[in-house]
Amino acid sequence: MSNAYFKIKKPYNEPIYSYLPGSKERTDLKDKIKELKSKEIEIPLIIGGKEVRTGKVNKCIVPHDKEHVLATYHMAGEKEVNMAIESALNAKREWDNMPWEHRVSIFLKAAELLSGPWRSTLNAATMLAQSKTVFQAEIDAACELIDFLRFNCYYLTQIYNDQPYSSKGVWNRVEYRPLEGFVFAVTPFNFTSIGGNLPTAPALVGNTVLWKPASNAVYSNYFFMKLLQAAGLPDGVINFMPGYGSEIGEYVLKSEYLAGIHFTGSTKVFRGMWKTVGENIDKYRMYPRIVGETGGKDFIFAHKSADIDSLVTAIVRGAFEYQGQKCSAASRAYIPESIWPDVKQKLLKEISTIKMGDVEDFSNFIGAVIDENAFNKIKSYIEYAKSSNEADVIYGGKCNNNKGYFIEPTVIVTNNSKFKTMKEEIFGPVITIYVYNDNNLEETLELCNSTSPYALTGAIFSQDRRITVKMQKALTHSAGNFYINDKPTGAVVGQQPFGGSRASGTNDKAGSMFNLLRWISPRAIKENFNPPKKYEYNYMRES
Ligand SMILES: NC(=O)c1ccc[n+]([C@@H]2O[C@H](COP(=O)([O-])OP(=O)(O)OC[C@H]3O[C@@H](n4cnc5c(N)ncnc54)[C@H](O)[C@@H]3O)[C@@H](O)[C@H]2O)c1
Numbered sequence: 001m002s003n004a005y006f007k008i009k010k011p012y013n014e015p016i017y018s019y020l021p022g023s024k025e026r027t028d029l030k031d032k033i034k035e036l037k038s039k040e041i042e043i044p045l046i047i048g049g050k051e052v053r054t055g056k057v058n059k060c061i062v063p064h065d066k067e068h069v070l071a072t073y074h075m076a077g078e079k080e081v082n083m084a085i086e087s088a089l090n091a092k093r094e095w096d097n098m099p100w101e102h103r104v105s106i107f108l109k110a111a112e113l114l115s116g117p118w119r120s121t122l123n124a125a126t127m128l129a130q131s132k133t134v135f136q137a138e139i140d141a142a143c144e145l146i147d148f149l150r151f152n153c154y155y156l157t158q159i160y161n162d163q164p165y166s167s168k169g170v171w172n173r174v175e176y177r178p179l180e181g182f183v184f185a186v187t188p189f190n191f192t193s194i195g196g197n198l199p200t201a202p203a204l205v206g207n208t209v210l211w212k213p214a215s216n217a218v219y220s221n222y223f224f225m226k227l228l229q230a231a232g233l234p235d236g237v238i239n240f241m242p243g244y245g246s247e248i249g250e251y252v253l254k255s256e257y258l259a260g261i262h263f264t265g266s267t268k269v270f271r272g273m274w275k276t277v278g279e280n281i282d283k284y285r286m287y288p289r290i291v292g293e294t295g296g297k298d299f300i301f302a303h304k305s306a307d308i309d310s311l312v313t314a315i316v317r318g319a320f321e322y323q324g325q326k327c328s329a330a331s332r333a334y335i336p337e338s339i340w341p342d343v344k345q346k347l348l349k350e351i352s353t354i355k356m357g358d359v360e361d362f363s364n365f366i367g368a369v370i371d372e373n374a375f376n377k378i379k380s381y382i383e384y385a386k387s388s389n390e391a392d393v394i395y396g397g398k399c400n401n402n403k404g405y406f407i408e409p410t411v412i413v414t415n416n417s418k419f420k421t422m423k424e425e426i427f428g429p430v431i432t433i434y435v436y437n438d439n440n441l442e443e444t445l446e447l448c449n450s451t452s453p454y455a456l457t458g459a460i461f462s463q464d465r466r467i468t469v470k471m472q473k474a475l476t477h478s479a480g481n482f483y484i485n486d487k488p489t490g491a492v493v494g495q496q497p498f499g500g501s502r503a504s505g506t507n508d509k510a511g512s513m514f515n516l517l518r519w520i521s522p523r524a525i526k527e528n529f530n531p532p533k534k535y536e537y538n539y540m541r542e543s
């Protein structure tokens with residue numbers, strides 16, 4: 001119990017380092033990349049704070065240099081899942097009973113370690129194993145993850161501070177309990193920060209967690225797990241369990257102690273997990289909280305009044321940064337006929353300057369896509385467009401997996417507003433453009449709203465306020481993160497809480513108070529200082 005009400009100053013966003021030639025951060029990072037590349041490490045499971053080796057192993061490789069092995073990691077099976085559940089349940093009481101400021105301190109310390117001595121490690125690991133450029137790694141593995149940690153601690157104090165009204169003679173209180181059982185955090189390959197946030201957010205409010213990292217992010221996620229241990233996270237609070245998602249999921253989801261799922265990944269996997277939870281509903285001790293942020297088919301919609309240069313920059317950055325492997329990536333665009341010739345000319349000119357290759361060469365704007373499966377899937381969409389008479393590939397389209405999984409930034413133009421690549425998530429550096437008649441603004445806005453099942457991010461470009469209002473209204477439910485005259489990627493914790501609806505997820509907004517509330521089960525306590533001594537009410541008296 002704490003003998004004071006402690007406050008946390010509202011955090012600021014972690015500054016983004018510049019990595020300019022000659023800077024200390026650039027030298028540190030390059031040294032760290034060299035060091036990590038020079039050795040192949042072994043990654044165990046971490047259950048109850050102990051390293052567990054199963055002998056069933058897989059490799060972490062460098063996507064832009066696919067023969068380079070960074071690590072061998074052990075994978076969990078049924079036995080390890082059961083060990084992890086037991087460990088999470090054992091750790092629960094002490095963790096939940098720990099004064100909240102000490103829980104918070106651990107995560108604030110983790111943020112501090114990441115901001116300082118661990119920064120280059122997490123960035124280098126993310127660049128190597130997920131093929132991110134230095135800037136993409138920095139805004140993810142360093143800044144966003146630090147922000148998640150610090151802002152969540154701050155939001156926690158705001159939640160705890162929110163207390164009910166009390167009438168005379170009564171003291172009402174709300175206690176913010178964690179859930180009963182454990183939380184299953186299942187994380188995607190594309191953001192190290194999401195890997196770190198999904199297990200830590202429920203843990204911060206007193207839950208214990210089983211963390212299943214994505215196979216392609218095991219390397220960077222393992223370093224974050226080690227960082228948490230270095231920050232003093234008690235054993236068993238977060239249990240690190242790489243392995244096959246479907247196998248681990250099957251064992252975890254049938255546990256009677258499942259209290260919540262914190263998922264980010266594809267819509268298909270999330271729907272499968274939700275169905276399994278439905279089938280198992282009679283097994284559970286409570287209704288598991290299900291939070292999932294999933295896929296997107298994010299749009300850029302331009303009006304003829306749009307500023308062309310900013311529109312083109314938004315398309316290039318929005319569609320191609322991190323090889324389009326952001327759930328928020330712009331992957332369809334609606335451009336009016338009147339400005340299309342100008343947009344096209346500038347867009348092609350800009351893209352022709354993009355350099356693709358090894359992310360260790362800081363002049364490259366993009367690296368490789370994550371693996372062979374992703375490479376083949378993206379390539380098949382490009383081939384589909386090439387062979388269609390409803391579309392033209394006006395830029396890029398070449399795919400080469402000799403050294404790494406490289407796919408050129410690709411622009412498709414279609415005359416069919418419902419063309420396959422206008423609807424389905426591709427998750428690669430491919431954007432499809434539909435050129436609309438300027439006179440059909442309303443109809444085209446409705447097409448944008450209804451063409452795809454997703455509703456994650458979207459951007460509009462307009463310099464005409466009356467039109468901006470109209471577009472914003474028409475696209476009310478088309479995106480959970482909506483941008484005006486900016487690209488649809490790059491949400492910042494504390495500034496643009498992130499998440500979408502429809503097929504894009506439960507929109508619980510990662511890195512916000514809304515999200516933390518999902519991991520809490522409030523208990524309302526009424527204490528009466530003057531309880532009635534008789535059951536009759538006064539009005540029942542005759543006189
Ligand atoms: N909305 C968001 O905030 C957001 C953020 C990042 C990524 N994403 C989405 O994530 C996807 C890309 O990431 P990905 O390829 O890692 O996604 P994925 O769905 O393939 O994998 C996500 C995680 O689920 C695990 N998994 C797979 N099958 C499972 C099962 N049956 N049971 C339990 N776990 C299982 C994987 O091993 C991985 O850890 C894209 O669709 C992208 O849009 C969404």
Ligand SMILES: N[C@@H](CCC=O)C(=O)O
Nearest residue numbers: 326327328489490491498
């Ligand atoms: N939050 C990130 C996207 C995360 C999904 O991949 C963005 O806003 O670009």
